Each structure stands twice: as structure tokens, then as C-alpha cells.
Amino acid sequence: MANKSGSLYGLTILSPIIDDPKADVSHDLALRIYLNGLKRDQDGPFAKVTGTHIARLAVMNDVVFVGHPSKEEHLQSQYLVFECNFDGDLDPYLDRMATQIPEHVEAIWSHCINFPGVKDKVAFRAYMKKCQVETTFYFADVNDKTVEQTLRALQTQTSVASFIETNQGKSPAEIQQAFSALLEAMKNAPAPVSGSGLNGPQRYQTAIVGGTIHHE
């Protein structure tokens, strides 16, 4: 199935946007205003939907005319395009969208024709699947790791770089003890935050004071 690559799912959705000539602010513009106001970091809506690697939303006003001799044509509706790359299968992900960010899903898709809302999960799933288009070719560079595994690996990478630098020249016993402390810190660390800022991942915090290991 082209929607999947390894353990990842590539979802593509085109939802027709309501065309209401009587509205003070057209639905496509209201949608753009809302989407542009959303945070895109750890406080953004998709940071809260477990398993989201990358997601985008775009208003597609029309198809493109590429010039003669191609014929000019137009869509009857504008579409909200939702492209998402996430861990696992579609139904659980749609359920997570409905439960983890219901207010955002409602606010976004309420501008689309016949959107049933998220309270009825079965109807919500059915609507999203009706709007889904099958991916023809899907490429995922790393397709066997979850978001959490990747965020933890990035945190480990930063921690190991710091660890090697800090412990250079120390005795084998000291390095071994410090390595044990690092492993313990990795084990006890909270889940890394998705979408967090541009300063890079925080390293695992360990400290060795007076021969005793303390975790911060």
C-alpha cells in the first residue's frame, strides 16, 4: 500500500471548503487566518498528537494553468490540503486527532463542507477517509523509528557528545561510573518534547559529586 513506508503512514486529505457568498469573511480566508495563527513549536496542535513527525495544512484555491496549448480549467471548490507523516495506522491516528486536539480539528475542518465534528469518532473517521486520496509513491528516509525514538536518539546524541568531551582524560573507573550515571539518566528521563525549539535537544542531566552519583 503506497500510503505506508515501513512503520510510517503518509496521509493526504483534500477537504472541500464551504463557499458562502454571504459570509463577511470567506471560509478560505478565515481558515488561512486561523492556520497562520497556530503555534508551530512544542505548543502547536500537532505537537500534541502522538506520533506526528511532520504535518502541513494548505488552502488550495485552484488548480494551476501552465500555459497554452494546455487548456485552462478551474476547480468547483477550494480544498483544504492536509499532508501528514505519522507512526502506525490511520484509524488510531484519526482517533488521537479527535481526542488530543478536538478544538483545533473543529476550528479547522468546520470551514469544510459536511464536516460532522469530532464527537462522533466513527463519523469523523468516515469523513476524513472520504476526503483521503491514495498516495501514489511515498518516500520516507527513516521509516522504522517512531517520533519518540527519534527525539530520544537526538537527545542521546547531544548527551554523548558532551559526555565524551567532559570525561576526556579521566581514569577508566571514573568514566565507567559516569557512563552508568548517563544510562541511569537516560532511563529516568521524561519523554522528550515534540516540536521543541531551535536550540536543539537538551542533554540528559547527570552529576557526580564526592563519588556519589546524583541525578538532576
Place this chain on the structure above:
Amino acid sequence: MTNLNGKTYALTAITPMKPWKTIFLRIFVFALSHFKALNNDLVNLSFIHFARWVIVTRKQFPYVGGSQPRENLKYDYVLFFSNFNGTWNQYIDAFSSVLAIGLNLFWHWSNKYPGAVPITPFKNYIARVQFENDHYFTAYPHAATNDVKAAHRVQAAVDALAKVSTGMTPDQFAKAYSQFVLKVQCDLGSTGAAPVGV
């Protein structure tokens, strides 16, 4: 700029295609999907997190009933989504240089596609068929594709050292640790804000 989040750029494009040509694109995609060697250039480029091509035939635009009018189109359409590291110009340049043949096989069927080489008409075409994103999220904005792959290698090396080092004497650990450092030393580049395009 909503096409960019940290180190990752989101390109969205749509191109029209005569319906009788769609089958040829599907045959090419079938070959690409079943012969992994054909993906090598895409993998070796190593700055694309995710990319996809989606054929939407003229009768396949989603219809949800209600007030939605039925589409009445002459062409099928190809949607292209890419999530890559770097700037738009770098990406299109690299695509044109490394993947010209592959790209031509994908887009040759689209109306007025000029070919990936020479670069100027190719860039003009992509600029024409691209449309802007309104929201763009990535779970790891600070990490390029190579950072992600390197981080997973470091994680695997740490896990392996943790597994074998239990019960080792300090001298045995020192040897294993030296091997570990040698193994991961090329994968410890720092992540963070992109040097360009921020």
C-alpha cells in the same frame, strides 16, 4: 514564512496531466516501488525527510455531498509534497543535478514540463505550480535528515555498549569505551538552528 520550520522546508506543487498519460506514470511508479535500486539517488541525496507524489484523477477529487458541486475537469493532476532540509534554491538545484532522469520520469507526463535540465525553465515551472502552505509542523525542527540518521546510530552504539559493559572491570570497560568513541565520533555533530534560511 510557513513553508519553513527550523531546518525543514515544505514544498507543495500541483501539475496537470492528460488522462491518457496517467497510466505511464503509474507504470513508472510501480517499477520504482518494486526495484529499490531505483530509489538510491533519492536516499543518497539525504536531505529529504519525506516526499510523496499523489495522482488525483479528474474523477477522484473527494466528493462529500451537501453543497459541494461536482468537479468537471479535463485533466488528471499530480500533487507533489516534499519535506527537505535547506533552501528552495538548494533543493531544486540538487534535484536537477542528481535526480534529473528520475524527475523527468515523474513529471514528463505533466503538461508543459520543460525537463529538469537546464535549470532555469525547471525552476520557473516549479515556481509556477507550487502553492504556499498555511501551517507547517515538524517534531524535530532542529535536526536535518543526516542528524536523525546519525542520532539513531549513536543510540544503537550506546545501547550496545550498555549491554556488553555490565560486569566489566574498569580496564575492560576502557577498551570497549575506546571502540565506542571510534564508532560514534563521526556522528556527533550538533543540531540546532540552520545556518541559512532562518
